[in-house]
Amino acid sequence: MQYLVLSLLTLLLVGCQEQAPQTSSDADPRWVKTAVVMADTARALSLTGVLRARHETPQAFRISGQIATRHVDAGQSVRLGEVLFTLDPSDLEETLAASRAELAAAQASLAVAEADLVRDRQLLEQNYLSRQAFERAELSMREATTRRDAANARLAESRNALGYATLRAEADGVLIDVNGEPGQVVGTGQTVARLAHDGPREVEVSFPAHWRPPQKGELQVGERQIALTRREVAGAVDPATLTWRARYRLEELLEERGLGDVVEARFMLNDTKATGYFRVPVAALDERGNGSQLWQVVDGKAQPLPVTPERTTREHVWISGEGLEEGQAVISLGTHLLTPGMAVRPLSEEVAP
Known part of the structure; x- marks a missing residue:
């Protein structure tokens, strides 16, 4: 019986010794590093x-078509009038040929109308032609002249279109972007390059x-x-x-x-622009889940403080928010490990043994 009592007392003492360090560990607060909130009074x-x-201008064709050649690359310096791209001229050359033929036909019609008008004038003078018939010949002459002028205009338009098939630099400069490729079909005004002027x-x-x-x-x-x-x-x-x-x-x-x-x-x-903004180390800002926040030590426990970031550099972040004051201490390291109410202790309070 005496041996049994001694055994029970021994087990009880061992259990207390194993449980005591765990209780002490839970009660010890975490050491944390803190930093001071600085008011942003700098004017710079x-x-x-x-x-x-x-001047940065897009380079584009004034007509649609398929790109035949590309003569430049991004980053290349170009001079005024230098060729950048060309379009396939096949259809444009056919249109130019048709315009020339149309002009030739209009000129022939005009020549016939002029000859008829000369003959009709002579007949009118000899009273072999009525005034009405002569006026009809004059109208035919005017119509032939108008057709000739229209054919001339279409011929000039066709020549211009063939010239527009070659895209040239509009100024001296550097091509900061080139995205046109041979074989690509582009529309009128579609950007194929961007030119930064000298x-x-x-x-x-x-x-x-x-x-x-x-x-x-x-x-x-x-x-x-x-x-x-x-x-x-x-x-x-x-x-x-x-x-x-x-x-x-x-x-x-x-x-x-x-x-x-x-x-x-x-x-x-x-x-006045800086009023209301504060500066803290970047590591002090905690941006987990519920928005940006700082952590402050209140009665030995970590408590979150919501803030709004305004500007960030490599070392500091400028913030605003209610409850911020100059000189206020906030936790500046390991904020991603904190939870509300966690027992903490600033390193500044550490006492040497």
Whole structure:
């Protein structure tokens, strides 16, 4: 009996020792790294833009047909009048031949009408022809003349159409896009290439919907700053991207960059535009399921705080939302592992042994 009691006491002590560490582990909060919410009081806004030509025009045939030859590639420099594409001229040449034959027939008819009018005038003078018959000859003469003029116009139109079968560059520049291929049937006005004219260069920038593009800015090219002046801005916000599209003229030449290059532009904004926006590290933003949120420590527990992202860079994100204050501490690492009410403890509270 005494041995049985000792065995039961031993098992009870072992069970308590195995359960105690588990209870202690559940009670220990997770150590978390925190960062401070910073108010966005800076008046400078840095955005990326794309280098464009002042004039970019689509190149297209003025008639429909099948492409016979292609003489250029994307990225190629071309000169004014240089051949880009040609169409199959077979039908156009037949039309030109028919127009020439029609003109010849009209000219022959006109010659006959002229001869008849001369003869009828002589007969009228000798009283061998009535005035009515002579006037009918005059009308035939006018009709033949009109037919001759119409045939001339159709011949000129056919010649122009044959000339339109050769597409030439309308200016000096660079082809930034070429999509026509031999054998392709194209319609009148269908774009087969896009030409960026030589000359002034511009920067196209997209601004967030809540910032109206300013009049001035500067382009950052290494250690060099090039002044920018706004030339145009879209009349409305793009509904797909919720941005203002603006074009800025470069006040200096920029030869070291090519068309389509992504560049960095900086703009000065009014302080009122920055009111209500805060900056936190990118890692602090949690965008799981229910929208964007930050995590703050409230009474030793992690609690979500809904926010709205406004702009993001590699290191920081600009946000807005209710309950945000400058200097507020938020969890800045491992936010994807947090759950509401989880016990946490900032590393700043860690005490050395």
